[in-house]
Amino acid sequence: MASKRMKKRKVIVTAVSGVLLMLLYLIIFSFSEQNGEQSGSLSQMISEKCAAFINALSGKHWSDAVLAGWAEYFEHPIRKLAHFTEYACMGVLVYVLWSQWLRQGKRLYVLTVLWVFLSALGDEIHQLFVPGRYGSFADVLLDTSGGMFGMLFCICVYRLFRRRRAKKS
Numbered sequence: 001m002a003s004k005r006m007k008k009r010k011v012i013v014t015a016v017s018g019v020l021l022m023l024l025y026l027i028i029f030s031f032s033e034q035n036g037e038q039s040g041s042l043s044q045m046i047s048e049k050c051a052a053f054i055n056a057l058s059g060k061h062w063s064d065a066v067l068a069g070w071a072e073y074f075e076h077p078i079r080k081l082a083h084f085t086e087y088a089c090m091g092v093l094v095y096v097l098w099s100q101w102l103r104q105g106k107r108l109y110v111l112t113v114l115w116v117f118l119s120a121l122g123d124e125i126h127q128l129f130v131p132g133r134y135g136s137f138a139d140v141l142l143d144t145s146g147g148m149f150g151m152l153f154c155i156c157v158y159r160l161f162r163r164r165r166a167k168k169s
Contacts, residue, residue: 010100017097024093025119028086032123036132043079047071050078083139084146091116091150104158109151116147 034042051070055062062070095112102108120143124135 014097014100017093017100021090021093021097024086024090028090028119028123029126032126032133033130034133035130039133043075044071047075047078050074080142083142084149087116087120087143087146088150088153090119091147092154093150094147095151095154099154099158104155109155112151113144113148116151117144120144120147 031039048067048071051062051067051074054070055067091112094115095108098108098111098115102111117140120140123143124137124140126135127133128135
C-alpha cells in the first residue's frame with residue numbers, strides 16, 4: 001500500500017513540476033522574443049520603479065535627474081538578477097522533477113546542471129534571431145549558475161528534512 005502511495009506521489013510531483021517548468025519556459029522565451037526596444041523599455045521601467053522605491057524609503061525627494069541616474073545604475077544588475085532568478089527557478093523545478101526518479105548523487109546533479117545549461121544556451125541562440133538582441137555566453141554561464149544555485153538550495157532542503165526525520169526515529 002505504501003509503495004502505491006509513493007508511486008502516486010512521484011507521478012503527481014513529476015506532473016506538477018513538469019507543468020511549472022513548461023510555464024517557466026513560456027515566460028523565459030516570451031521575454032527572449034521581445035525585440036531590443038521592448039526589452040530595454042521593460043528593464044528601464046523596472047529600474048525606474050526601484051529608484052522611486054529607494055527614494056521613498058530614504059525619505060528624500062530626489063530630483064528627476066537623480067532618479068534617472070539611479071534608474072540607469074540599477075538597469076544592468078536588475079537584468080542580470082532576472083536571468084539568475086529565472087534559471088534558479090528552473091534549477092529547482094528540474095531537480096525536483098528528476099529527483100523523483102533518480103537517487104541523490106552525481107547523476108542527478110549533472111543532469112540538472114546540463115539541462116539548465118542547454119536551456120540557457122538555447123535561449124541565447126534564440127536571441128541571435130531577434131532584432132536588436134544578441135546572444136551572450138556570459139549570460140549562459142550566469143543562467144547556469146542560477147540553475148546550480150536552485151539545485152543546491154534543493155539539496156540543502158532535502159538534507160535538512162532527512163536529518164530531522166533521522167532525529168525523530
